[in-house]
Structures are given as C-alpha cells and as structure tokens.
Amino acid sequence: MEIIQSIQNRIYIVRGSRIMLDFDLADLYEVQTKVLNQAVKRNEKRFPSDFMFRLTDIEWLTMRSQIVTASQAKRNFNVNPYAFTEQGIAMLSSVLR
Template sequence: MSNIVKFENVENRVLEIRGHKVILDSDLAELYGVETKRINEAVKNNPERFPDNYVKELTLNEKKQLVENFDRFNRLKHSTALPKAFTEKGFYMLATTCPVKCAAPRRGFHRGPEKPTGCTDHHCHH
C-alpha cells in the first residue's frame, strides 16, 4: 500500500456541503485502502483533534441527496450510519492522527483480527 495519495484522486471526490469543500469518510477510506470504520475510529478516538470545523456529520437529508445525485454513493442508500464530511483541515489532521501505515489493510470480505505490522504511531489503536 502506498503512502502517497495523488491530488487527482482527491480532487474529483471533493464536494461542497454547507458552503465548505469536503471529502466524505468513505471516499477517504477508499483513497487510503482502509475500511470507513477505521477513518471514523481515528476521529472518535481523538475528538480534541477534530473540532466541528474539521469534520461534520451529514444530516439524513444531505445523505439522501448524495445518494440521489451521485452513483458512487449508492452504497450509502441502506446504511444506517450518517457519513462524515472532512474539510481540508480535517483531511490533514486525519493524515497526522493515524498514518496509512497504521491502517488495517483491505483483505476482501474475509477480514480477520490481524494487526498490521510496523505500526509505531501511539495515536493508532491497533
């Protein structure tokens, strides 16, 4: 897994929500090759690093609008969780809170309790 996320891959996922340019937790997870829950765990485990102007939880109506207007969000249609939207500051904070090397690797549908090797970041909870 590469630690580099190309700008082009980020740029086409940026949305404008509530007057802010944001990227959703599920898109960040896909970019970094981790599960969305890993992104949200980093936020939950470090609330002091993610104030409201860094991460915003979408409303049910906002989620519905995304599903209706963007094919890539069809997977959210039946999810009970509300997506989180990261501002640019939130995006950078996420990168410093739990680096990609600490994120659990994707292993298809057969995910086990395997701990990634080489995790030395004390903010990472693996």
C-alpha cells in the same frame, strides 16, 4: 493525472465548505471506513466542527443520488457519513499514521 481527477470527483460542497466523505477518504488511505472513524473517535478533540461534521439526513439523501463510487457497495446507508473539510483531512492524515 488520473489520481488527481479521482480525488477531484470526490470533493463536494456542503454547508458552504469543500468536503470529502469518510468512505471516500478511507478508500484513498486504503483503510476500512470503520478503521478511519475509530481513529477519529480516539482523537475527537483534534476534530472540531470546522474540521469534520456528520451529514444530516437531508444532506445525505441529497448527496446519495449524486455519488457513484465503488465504495458504495460496502457503505452502511443507515448511518450518515462524516464530512471532512480541508483542515480535517490534514488532521486525519496525522491520525492515521
């Protein structure tokens, strides 16, 4: 039950879609954010814009004040994170295997 709550706390609504951020997904998959993003880059044709998108500066600034996670300490705030939709998260699980 605790794990479910942890995941639910990492789901946000952006551009009308429920999304999770790259660093939260990296934490859940127990990989570095850099590793997750490299896997996505190697398979970018599998991630169309309705699966994944990079947050704009305004979206990221708005969200940053709401986010309180342990992974923030490791986060590079100079780069806006990727947002993954439900379909993107499903694809991500196949790419990270």
